Amino acid sequence: MATLVQAVRMALHYGETHLGVTDVFGEDVGPPLGGIFTATQGLKTAWNSPLDERGIVGTAMGIAYAGGRPVCEIQFCDYGFNTIDLLKIAGNQRWAGAGNYDLPMVLMMPSGSGIRGSLYHSHSFESWATRLPGWKIVMPSNPFDGYGMMLSAIADPNPVMVLLPKALLRMRGAKLIPGEPADQDQLRKMIDAPLGDRSKWQPRWPDLKECFIPFGEAELRREGTSATIVSYGRTLPLCVEAADQLGSEHGLKFDVLDLRSIFPYDWKAISASVMKTGRVLFVNEDTEVTNFGEHLLRRVIDEHFYDLLVRPRVLMGKHVPGIGLNQVYEQNTVPQLPQIKQAMHAVATEDA
Amino acid sequence: MRGKPPAPADNGKARVFQPAKANGERSLSVGSLARERCLEIHRIMVRARLMEERMIGMSKSGEGYFWIGGPGEEAFNAALGLQVKKGCGPGYDYLHLHYRNSATMVALGMPLVDGIRQMNMKFTDPHSAGRNFPGHYADKAWNVIPVSSVIEVQFAMAAGTAHVQKRHGGDGLTIVVGGEAGAAEGDFASCMIWSTRPGKELPVLIIVMNNGWGISTTHCSQHAVKHVIERGKPFGIPGEVVDGNDPVASWFAIEKAMKYCRKERKPYMLEAMVSRLYGHSSSSGAPRADEPDCIGQFEEKLLANGWIDQETIDKIHAEAEAEVEAGVAESGAEPAPKPEDIERYTYADSRVDKIYPGDYTGLPE
Ligand SMILES: Cc1ncc(C[n+]2csc(CCOP(=O)(O)OP(=O)(O)O)c2C)c(N)n1
Numbered sequence: 001m002a003t004l005v006q007a008v009r010m011a012l013h014y015g016e017t018h019l020g021v022t023d024v025f026g027e028d029v030g031p032p033l034g035g036i037f038t039a040t041q042g043l044k045t046a047w048n049s050p051l052d053e054r055g056i057v058g059t060a061m062g063i064a065y066a067g068g069r070p071v072c073e074i075q076f077c078d079y080g081f082n083t084i085d086l087l088k089i090a091g092n093q094r095w096a097g098a099g100n101y102d103l104p105m106v107l108m109m110p111s112g113s114g115i116r117g118s119l120y121h122s123h124s125f126e127s128w129a130t131r132l133p134g135w136k137i138v139m140p141s142n143p144f145d146g147y148g149m150m151l152s153a154i155a156d157p158n159p160v161m162v163l164l165p166k167a168l169l170r171m172r173g174a175k176l177i178p179g180e181p182a183d184q185d186q187l188r189k190m191i192d193a194p195l196g197d198r199s200k201w202q203p204r205w206p207d208l209k210e211c212f213i214p215f216g217e218a219e220l221r222r223e224g225t226s227a228t229i230v231s232y233g234r235t236l237p238l239c240v241e242a243a244d245q246l247g248s249e250h251g252l253k254f255d256v257l258d259l260r261s262i263f264p265y266d267w268k269a270i271s272a273s274v275m276k277t278g279r280v281l282f283v284n285e286d287t288e289v290t291n292f293g294e295h296l297l298r299r300v301i302d303e304h305f306y307d308l309l310v311r312p313r314v315l316m317g318k319h320v321p322g323i324g325l326n327q328v329y330e331q332n333t334v335p336q337l338p339q340i341k342q343a344m345h346a347v348a349t350e351d352a
Numbered sequence: 353m354r355g356k357p358p359a360p361a362d363n364g365k366a367r368v369f370q371p372a373k374a375n376g377e378r379s380l381s382v383g384s385l386a387r388e389r390c391l392e393i394h395r396i397m398v399r400a401r402l403m404e405e406r407m408i409g410m411s412k413s414g415e416g417y418f419w420i421g422g423p424g425e426e427a428f429n430a431a432l433g434l435q436v437k438k439g440c441g442p443g444y445d446y447l448h449l450h451y452r453n454s455a456t457m458v459a460l461g462m463p464l465v466d467g468i469r470q471m472n473m474k475f476t477d478p479h480s481a482g483r484n485f486p487g488h489y490a491d492k493a494w495n496v497i498p499v500s501s502v503i504e505v506q507f508a509m510a511a512g513t514a515h516v517q518k519r520h521g522g523d524g525l526t527i528v529v530g531g532e533a534g535a536a537e538g539d540f541a542s543c544m545i546w547s548t549r550p551g552k553e554l555p556v557l558i559i560v561m562n563n564g565w566g567i568s569t570t571h572c573s574q575h576a577v578k579h580v581i582e583r584g585k586p587f588g589i590p591g592e593v594v595d596g597n598d599p600v601a602s603w604f605a606i607e608k609a610m611k612y613c614r615k616e617r618k619p620y621m622l623e624a625m626v627s628r629l630y631g632h633s634s635s636s637g638a639p640r641a642d643e644p645d646c647i648g649q650f651e652e653k654l655l656a657n658g659w660i661d662q663e664t665i666d667k668i669h670a671e672a673e674a675e676v677e678a679g680v681a682e683s684g685a686e687p688a689p690k691p692e693d694i695e696r697y698t699y700a701d702s703r704v705d706k707i708y709p710g711d712y713t714g715l716p717e
Contacts (some may be wrong), residue, residue: 053402059512067516087504095697100491155703157701215706268716299715
């Protein structure tokens with residue numbers, strides 16, 4: 001089974017061989033390193049850029065304007081903040097320009113906490129990102145989705161932001177990517193660059209197949225009637241784990257929805273599940289003031305107020321200036337398994 | 353901001369127009385550019401100017417709101433537009449313009465009514481469907497990248513189009529234009545850095561339109577370096593300061609710059625010293641400034657050369673005025689955007705989007 005970062009790499013390879021990707025670029029993206037998380041090793045279109053995030057986003061826009069299909073990377077979303085006006089323009093240019101230009105660009109950014117990254121390797125970006133109309137924003141929580149959503153990001157002719165949960169980049173999934181060898185050691189030997197001198201190394205790519213995971217389609221990861229849990233990214237596997245534990249310990253059964261696509265989001269799936277359970281908890285790790293989960297909460301209140309059995313709620317990161325390095329800070333700033341489990345138990349068991 | 357800029361601390365030298373060095377005699381002499389070409393440039397300048405002046409009027413009469421535009425930059429901009437390799441795609445020149453480039457668009461062939469449609473905020477405005485300020489052009493057929501109000505961002509994008517052009521082959525180049533105050537933004541440095549990566553230099557023609565002003569802030573009060581293009585030196589980017597009020601000097605400077613970029617596939621810088629004839633925008637009242645007027649100056653030279661007579665000049669102005677008025681009338685009768693148009697043109701069609709296979713239609717349902 002591939003890791004998430006291998007899945008992304010394979011998707012980019014499929015993109016440059018089958019979907020017209022012309023440039024994969026960013027800081028340390030090209031050889032010899034192939035990305036600080038190895039997402040871009042061995043790609044024939046990968047190149048290193050100057051250390052200039054505004055230049056990276058702007059150049060991707062220019063490439064897309066000129067008919068290329070760029071995938072650019074900001075090394076950590078924590079360093080994307082100085083590009084926000086360019087991201088705004090990438091999102092609004094088609095609208096502002098009366099549809100003159102499409103802008104088929106992909107921006108990928110490792111995002112969120114979980115690697116003991118301290119202040120500037122732990123930020124979340126999705127709430128900021130959802131304030132950029134014109135973009136599509138996805139955040140896979142497993143390698144299979146990472147592959148399929150990256151292919152969709154490439155195939156979509158609009159700006160697409162792929163937020164990669166840093167904490168999950170080395171995680172393996174349960175589903176084989178089409179074309180991927182079943183043996184993970186074999187895959188590693190084929191596509192992971194060796195340590196040391198790589199100047200003569202060439203990847204041997206598996207015979208990958210097309211597999212689009214469409215935007216706006218959530219996946220139901222656990223099914224139940226006790227409550228609806230909606231999450232994505234790093235906190236999603238924690239919600240699944242908590243659901244399993246609460247199932248065996250208390251006999252509770254949850255609908256756990258992996259949103260996958262943050263914008264557009266699968267409102268139908270959320271809505272149908274809330275109608276079924278009357279109880280809903282949104283879980284993410286972005287900071288709690290003006291959090292994307294609050295938007296979903298607002299829609300639940302607007303459209304399902306009278307369908308709810310208990311108050312709907314959001315579990316999210318604390319509104320503090322950063323995530324501190326000492327793990328006491330991190331563990332108490334962004335949702336971890338115990339808090340998630342407790343919040344899920346509470347929403348499922350509060351008297352109606 | 354009304355009136356004349358205060359004399360700069362360096363006794364005005366910063367605003368002294370420096371004739372092109374390579375061929376001293378050509379810079380102020382009409383005779384070095386063919387008569388037909390000069391007359392063509394003149395007509396474009398007049399048409400662009402009268403369009404802008406009418407739009408200033410519209411901003412004051414309530415027919416439009418905000419005005420910003422290019423009076424004072426017509427000489428350079430017309431000479432630029434006429435030398436663009438016009439077309440769609442990387443084989444042709446890309447234009448990353450700022451909001452004072454009307455005369456470039458007119459030189460490319462934009463009918464005046466299209467500029468007026470934008471001022472009029474009509475849905476028929478081909479550049480923004482009545483959404484953007486005037487002078488914010490976008491035209492895919494001519495590689496005109498959508499102009500944004502955000503100062504200098506076009507300099508962050510220029511390397512991208514040029515990168516594709518270099519890979520594509522041919523002689524297409526990327527032209528990026530901005531004011532001298534905006535060149536303080538990091539995006540200007542980004543453009544120099546990205547277009548001079550060793551072995552990966554890019555055909556970018558970097559143009560700084562130096563009118564001496566930000567909105568109310570003089571260049572010399574903020575910058576120790578007199579000319580913006582001096583910043584190109586450490587990058588090995590050649591450049592030239594040109595009298596942007598002189599269409600002939602501008603023509604030859606642009607010709608030389610373009611030749612270099614097309615052939616060498618490397619960046620080049622031009623700094624055009626220009627007037628700002630109606631202040632920053634309508635928000636400063638757009639009063640007529642006491643600065644050299646490129647049209648009046650050019651007409652004097654054309655007259656002195658015997659290439660035009662006053663009667664013909666008057667006729668050209670009258671024709672331009674009639675064209676503008678016809679454009680105002682025509683666009684005035686056209687439909688405004690409708691409430692249901694607010695989402696239009698957000699997304700291109702997608703085969704992988706379940707919610708928005710076509711355009712945006714409001715929040716997911
Ligand atoms: C990033 C940004 N900051 C500030 C502004 C507000 N603003 C609009 S024009 C302008 C001055 C621009 O001066 P210059 O670059 O010299 O161009 P000019 O208008 O003189 O042609 C300012 C400060 C803006 N539009 N964008």
